Amino acid sequence: MSTTTSPQPKSGVSIRELCIRFDANEVIKGLNLEIREGEFLVLLGPSGCGKSTLLHSIAGLTDFESIAAGTVEIGGQDMTFADPSARGIGMVFQSYALYPTMTVEKNMSFGLRVAGCPKDEVQRRVQRVAAMLQLEPLLQRKPGQLSGGQRQRVAIGRALVREAAVLLFDEPLSNLDAKLRAELRRELKLLHKKLGSTMIYVTHDQVEAMTLASRIVVMKGGVIQQIGAPTEVYERPANLFVAGFLGAPG
Numbered sequence: 552m553s554t555t556t557s558p559q560p561k562s563g564v565s566i567r568e569l570c571i572r573f574d575a576n577e578v579i580k581g582l583n584l585e586i587r588e589g590e591f592l593v594l595l596g597p598s599g600c601g602k603s604t605l606l607h608s609i610a611g612l613t614d615f616e617s618i619a620a621g622t623v624e625i626g627g628q629d630m631t632f633a634d635p636s637a638r639g640i641g642m643v644f645q646s647y648a649l650y651p652t653m654t655v656e657k658n659m660s661f662g663l664r665v666a667g668c669p670k671d672e673v674q675r676r677v678q679r680v681a682a683m684l685q686l687e688p689l690l691q692r693k694p695g696q697l698s699g700g701q702r703q704r705v706a707i708g709r710a711l712v713r714e715a716a717v718l719l720f721d722e723p724l725s726n727l728d729a730k731l732r733a734e735l736r737r738e739l740k741l742l743h744k745k746l747g748s749t750m751i752y753v754t755h756d757q758v759e760a761m762t763l764a765s766r767i768v769v770m771k772g773g774v775i776q777q778i779g780a781p782t783e784v785y786e787r788p789a790n791l792f793v794a795g796f797l798g799a800p801g
């Protein structure tokens with residue numbers, strides 16, 4: 552039944568020798584990372600270790616003056632200093648900044664309309680994403696009439712309608728209670744299966760990382776400590792920091 556366009560291919564992300572510095576504070580320290588097309592990569596580490604900074608560098612949200620060295624490639628193209636809108640990414644933040652006066656439908660379609668997407672195409676995409684996220688009954692409501700979980704679903708939906716090949720998430724569930732978090736984790740996993748897009752997901756929550764990731768990147772102080780599948784990182788931590796952070800015995 553689905554005749555929808557799938558995300559464009561070539562959605563791997565390569566980060567090479569990236570250094571990001573805020574004045575004298577070096578936050579990302581010569582970081583190298585190959586993110587594979589279609590994988591669910593989780594950036595895991597304690598608060599302040601540079602996860603958001605790294606994600607922002609992929610999104611194009613870093614003040615370019617802070618990029619002291621290195622490159623960010625998306626789909627094989629150098630995007631280090633490219634405009635966010637040119638990068639083919641969608642992003643979901645921790646605080647769902649929905650437009651309070653617009654309906655859910657408008658919130659989801661606004662960005663596409665601004666980008667000049669034809670009206671029937673906008674409608675098709677909103678319907679498809681609304682069905683995926685069970686938002687259909689809520690389309691005519693305003694954000695003030697939604698629960699926290701529903702609002703975060705809308706925020707995810709708003710990123711999905713772009714049909715971007717790369718989706719970035721910055722602690723999208725951390726404002727929600729445990730039950731909703733578990734529910735949305737399941738939904739995100741299903742979405743990843745359906746869409747096949749590359750997902751890069753920031754969290755400081757070990758459970759979230761273990762359940763969502765195809766690979767986990769453990770960070771500390773702007774440096775990668777270990778990269779591996781969840782079981783690998785959990786069972787064979789590369790150092791004491793990783794072992795302690797994941798709560799593995801010994």
Ligand code: ADP
Nearest residue numbers: 573576578596597598599600601602603604605
């Ligand atoms: P995380 O997301 O892992 O909690 P961040 O990437 O937000 O960590 O921050 C890493 C460090 O960089 C922190 O010390 C933070 O204060 C600093 N930092 C982040 N963004 C900026 C900025 N725009 N200007 C100055 N310092 C910043």
Ligand code: MG
Nearest residue numbers: 602603604721
């Ligand atoms: Mg952060």
